[in-house]
Amino acid sequence: METNKYVLRRDRSADREARYRIAYAEELNPAQHQAVVSTDGPLLVVAGAGTGKTRTLVYRVARLVESGVDPTQILLLTFTRKASAEMLRRASNLLDGRCDQVSGGTFHSFANLTLRRYGKVLGLHSSFTILDRGDSEDVINLLRAHMGLDKKERRFPRKQAIAEIFSMAVNKSRPLAELIEVEYSHLIDHLAELIELQQRFTAFKAERQLLDYDDLLIKLWQLLDLHSETRSQLSLRYRYIMVDEYQDTNALQAEIVRLLGSEHRNVMAVGDDAQSIYSFRGADFRNIMDFPALFPGAQVIALEENYRSTQPILDVTNSIIGAARERHEKQLFSRRSEGRPPILVPAENEHFQSRFVCQRILELREEGVPLEQIAVLFRSSFHSFALEIELAHHDLPFIKRGGFKFIEAAHIKDLLAHVRILLNPQDSISWHRVLTLLEGIGPRASEEILQHVQGAADPAAQLEQLPARKYSHDLRLLAGLLRQSQQWLQSPEQLVAELLQYYEPILKRAYPEDHPKRRKDLDHFATIAARYQRADQLLADMALEPPTDSVSDVLAGDRDDELLTLSTIHSAKGLEWHTVFIIWTAEGRFPSAYINSEEEMEEERRLMYVAATRAKQELYFSYPVYIFDRSLGTILGKASRFLEDIPEQLLRRLVLVEEPADYS
């Protein structure tokens, strides 16, 4: 006779769970589960490194959809668009395709879409142009010259500095005057001029339907704050809001979240105060501290079980962050108690450091650790230069993340400027760039030509009608391009192909030494462009989410060998590897010598914490003991102060010994 087992249900809630296909309680730990099933009302999830934050978000999306929420009413805001796409893909795999319809993206991409659709009440056309940081700097430079500030005896700050201050004022929601008095007091003498420059900058953008990154947030905030009907409409449209990486949001973004949640307060913020590393662009790690104040009655859940690293690694990372001045108390733990203790490697000099890293990587490969499971992390992009050479010697292939992106290279910007004027002939900044590329045309001639083109219904005709001069040949070519461009707008692939033909001679003239190398970047750009259906989408994406490949990636090309990762710590956020080397952990490099406030030093500490928590099995800190830095005029070589906070017994110190020469 067959006996059927009778399963006792654990409790009543299990009955309710029965209507769900996913066994949430079994697949998640208690804290994660609590976060996933708390769908209504404000919720803050403080998620330590490697505690399954993404998993929790993915399951929560699935849970909402499975409980019958219309997926288009869910909004998932993340740090990069790639992150949200990845989460929604995982949610779809978990549940079904409905999860793909969830609205996801960055604050900036969400603002972009929303403003194109609802921005009319603010006087915005749906066709506004987005300026990237470089574009903004160019505009500022132009206006600065117009004001005659470039010829002052007293040195006026340069365009990057000005752009940074203007941006800070926005992202910290503080008036420019106050910001300069408090944080840029060395520029106090220029206060009046800076304020006027900012006004002109704002007016310039408004007249031309230009929005920079900061404007996207400001305008979205204005839309929600000043227009209560639109606010309700949007709040009702997005009934469930989730914000990832909340520790890296700024004051303005917190306001946007609050307003979007005004009708329902179904807002979940996820983040880790210990990993807040973006204050240099206005992020305020107090956002995550103040969330309960922003949403009174908010539930707070901490995720502390770490699934990534061994306990010996966590002991070290816990002690690094334990010395922080202010934080959400939490102690990460792992069930993986076994593992080698992290290793500290004082190297004689930079060359020894590079040699050690290479040698250990070769050994790891012998031990069966694939290269793609190994990463070398550093504070600043240039810290890896010496290592890159050493890696090449040993035939170790790598990709480098962070640092200069190929999208920022001059020749890529040139090409983009051409696409821009074809789409928007009123874009005088891009015109200027395009024109001054031509032989014999400098700032002066460019301005003169622009006078004719500005506001004209048919810019191509204007170009052709210009009085014949020695450069008329080039201008005719440009006019021809402009005339034909309309037919290519639906095919960015063809558009870029035609542009490359036109640009090729210019490239050769401007970069006689290395144009073949640059040509490769341009081809890479062409393949990216080919993925788009429309040229305007290409442009919006290049501004909002430029490809993160650095120039050297493009060169490394499509060899699909397994690759070692070199990365700045900022670009390594959210990633993990079997073995992690953190190089240059020396005073003056990490923490950087440029730090000049306690707040900044605290952020350096969090940065070290982020770096160390990337390691799953093995972790190495290395630094050169004797290094003379010419630019600083000092001798580096003292171990980073963050390593000093680690109890002696948690770290193992390695002494490098040169192999004795073999004379036999």
Next chain:
DNA sequence: GTTTACGCATCCCCG
């Protein structure tokens, strides 16, 4: 008066 060529300092992290 303009443009260009050249030498000089500067350079973190980024949507």
Next chain:
DNA sequence: ATGCGTAAAC
């Protein structure tokens, strides 16, 4: 390697 200021060349 880029971005600036200055001096030579058109």
